[in-house]
Amino acid sequence: MSENGKQSAGKIFGTLGAALGLFIVLAAGLTFLKAEDGPAGVLSWLYRTIGLGGQADAIDQLGLNPVASKLMIAVVALVVGVGGIWALFIIVDRLVDLLPDKVADALRPYVFITPAVALLGFFLVFPAVGTVARSFTDDGGALENYKWAFTDPAMHIAFRNNVLWLIFGTGGAVLLGLLIATLVDRIKHETIAKTLIFIPMAISMVGAAVIWRFMYYWRPESASQIGFFNAIWTWLGNSPVAFMQKIPLNTFALILIMVWLMTGFAMVILSAAIKGVPDEIIEAAEIDGANSIEIFFKIILPSIKPSVITVTTTVFIAILKVFDIVFVMTGGRFETEVIANRMFSEMFKFRNFGRASTLAVILLIVVIPIMVMNIRNLRRQGIGA
Amino acid sequence: MTTKTRTNTVASAASTRPGQGFLSKLPVKIAVVVIVALWSLPTVGLLITSFRPQEAIATTGWWTVLTNPFAETWTLINYQNVLTANGMFDAFVNSLIVTIPATVIPITIAAFAAYAFAWIRFPGRTLLFAIVVGLLVIPLQMTLVPLLRVYNNLGLTGTFLGIWLAHTAFGLPLAIYLLYNYIAQLPKDLFESAYIDGASHFTAFTKLVLPLAVPAIAAFAIFQFLWVWNDLLVALVFLGTDSEVAVVTARLNELVGTKGQDWHVLTAGAFITMIFPLTVFLALQRYFVRGLLAGSVKG
Structure with a gap:
């Protein structure tokens, strides 16, 4: 009995001690990461403590090699970030062990989810609520910001452009992806x-x-064209075009970049889906005398529909939020503005936080x-991972 | 699929797909070659240009090199300049420093939460999990204005600590969602026999769940790595353009603004921002695809 008590008392003190130690290490690590002079300060302090004042003075005066100092920060971050989190989970789990079984069982799941929930609350839930509130209160308040968003002529251009992006960007990437996926399914060296x-x-x-x-890239007519499109265009006997300034060509030129980026994604997902269509079904249809176009539209396309939805919704969302x-x-000049870029300008250029x-909120x-459609669709397919 | 596999052997890959009549082989081949050439052309142009001397870039198009590659003077000077004088080396180091912890840290936090949501019953479980998945829909833009104010008050703006925390939190909904889907599908017997043998939840998590969830963790890690490395928005908002902390995307954007006509600088700079993700991509293509598919729900 008494031995048991002694043991558990030892355990309690051990765990509490470890918890305290962890707290100190984490606090020191975080202070280190936040400190202006970070690694240099710590090193100089270390040198001074072990009696190497000369070294410490040198560091104080000259500072550290910036790369070395940054790498030190990264190492500390990894140790504090990964090690600290593991230590936190282990120690709190042990602390919970000390409680009566019933209480421990009830508490344990919250030990596991609390760090995630706290971070999500602080970085997503709380700011999102704040943003909604701000949209009604800052910059004139009430519905002024929404009135501005839907009536301002510049915003009309942004909305129009977003619609163009969504139609031509999403359509272009998905259709090209589908076309290429169908074509490469029939050749050697498909992977390359x-x-x-x-x-x-x-x-x-x-x-x-x-x-x-x-x-x-565009240069005046007198200079040689080093941009690919203008080189071809002038070679055909035309005068060079300033693509980024020519309205509305510039918006389509920008959309083409996104299509170039996203088509590969659409192709890979759709190609995997097309390979999943069983050969027997296609062979049976061929025996029944269906031609290939019929096979594509009546058999392949319907069976890959869930993948088409996944790809379309994913590309759609990526394009809706296009900013970079x-x-x-263009920075949104020459009538190329889109909502996400405008949001950035309102925030950093004009400091109109309400707008x-x-x-x-409109993006949301x-x-x-x-x-919702995307997640439901993924769950129905049983992937999600 | 229970059907014939069409991969592996060259012969089957080339010829067993039914429906060959649709388009005969040669035109399909030509079409694919043309598409691939068109798709690669912009990147190839960038790569070639980055190795040409400044005067050559300004006078002739990069494609002129193709007809006579040996007459061209190739040079590494553009890379040397952009890495040193234009600060790309520092930016590259900063990108590494931002990306590695921001990729690794969310994994542990998300895995613990995913295990609890999948295998421990507790009050509020369904509601909390629904909220976590629901957070996937929140565009980053929704968080920027309030977070920036908090960051300014806490002195976190422009620090690595600030951006690690932000990327960690922004990555969590996807990480938890992915890992939950994977962990929840592990066989129930596995856990029951472990619990009967006296394993605690903690042991079950470290000894069973973590090793088994490696494919899902890899998929998330690759997605998060790419996302963080290629991100410009979060980096501009929370880290800024100061050369002490600026990442490659922010630095490259600065170069476009200040040296917009200097193609010897821009092409080499752009290639430096691409080299690391491209290497990872070519090395880990398989996981990469899985990560992208999985990540298709990130808000």
């Missing part, structure tokens, strides 16, 4: 072709914008039904 078309998916929109800025391409290529919030309202 697919990889090459898929590669743009790994490229950032900023990178893609630079790539295409070069393709669209417009931001880098920015309103635009975010459009996204919700599409996303």
Whole structure:
């Protein structure tokens, strides 16, 4: 009995001690990560403590090699981030063990979910609610921001462009993806072709914008054209076109970039779906005398419908929130504005936080039904992962 | 599928697909080659240009090189310049520093939560899980204005700590959703026999769930890595363009603004932003596709 008590007392003190130690280490780690002079300060302090004042003075005066100092920050972040979280879970789990069984069982699931729930609450739920509130209160308040969003002529252009993006961008990427998926299904070296078309998916929109800025590059007629499109266009005997300034051609030129980025995604998913259509069904249809176009529209297309929905909704949402391409290529000038870019300008250029919030809410309202459809569709297919 | 597999052997890959009459082989081949060429052309143009001397870039198109590649002077000077004088090296280091913790940290947090949602019954479970999945629909834009204010007050703006936390939180709904779907489908007997043997939830999680969930974790990790590395919006809002912290996408965007006509700088710079994700892509293509499919629901 007494031995038992002693043991558990030891356990309690051990666990509490570990918890305290962890708390100190985490606090120190976080302070370190937030500190202006970070690694340099800590190193100089360390050197001073172990009696190497000269070294410490050198660091204080010259600072650390910036790369070394940053790498130190990253290592500490990984240790504090990953190790700290594991330690947190382990120690709190042990602490819960000390409680009576019934209480421990009731508490344990909350131990597992609390870090995630706390982060989500702080970074998503609370700000999202704040944004909705702000859209009704800041910058004139009441419904002023919404009135502005739906009546301002510049906003009309943004809405019109978003619609163009959604129709031609989504349509272009999905149809091209479907076409290519159907074609590559019939050739040798399928993987190589697919990889090459898929590669743009790994490229950032900023990178893609630079790539295409070069393709669209324009120079006055007297200079030699080094942009691909203008080189061909002038070679055919025309005068060079300033693609980014010519309305409405510029919006379509921007949409083409997104199509280039997203087609590979559509193709890969649809190609996998097409391969899933059993050969027997297709052979049976052939024996019944169906031609290939009939086979495609009556057998293949209906059986890959769930994948077509997944791809379409995904591309749709990505395009709805498109920001980087417009931001880098034109900054929304020459009537190329879109909602997400306008939101960024309202926030950082004009500091109209109410208007920015309103635009975010509008994006949310459009996204919700599409996303619900997407998640339902994925669950029906039993994937999701 | 219980049908014949059409992969693996060259002969079957080439010829057993029914419906060949639709389009005869040669035109299909030509069409695919043309499409692939068109698709690769912009990237190839960028790559070739980045190795040409500044004067050559400004006077002739990159395609002129194709007819006589040996007459061209190839150079690495553009890379040297953009890495040093234009700060791309620092930006690359910053991107690494931002991306690695922002990819790794959410995994543990999400995995614990996913296990609890999948295998422990507790009051509020369904509601909380529904809220987590519901958060997938929230566009990032919804959070920026209030978070920026909080960040300014806490002094987190422009710090790595701030952006790790932001990316971790933004990645969580997808991570929990993906891992839940995977973990919930593990066989029930597995857990029951473990519990009977006296395993705690903690042991079941570390010994059973984590090793078995590796494919789902890999899919998420790759998606999150790409997302964070290629992100511009979150980086601009929370980290900014100061060269101490700016990531490659932010730096490249700056270069477009300040050196918009200097193609020797821009092409090399753009390629540096692409090299790491492209390598990961080519090495881990299989997981990559799975991650993209899985990530198709990220808000």
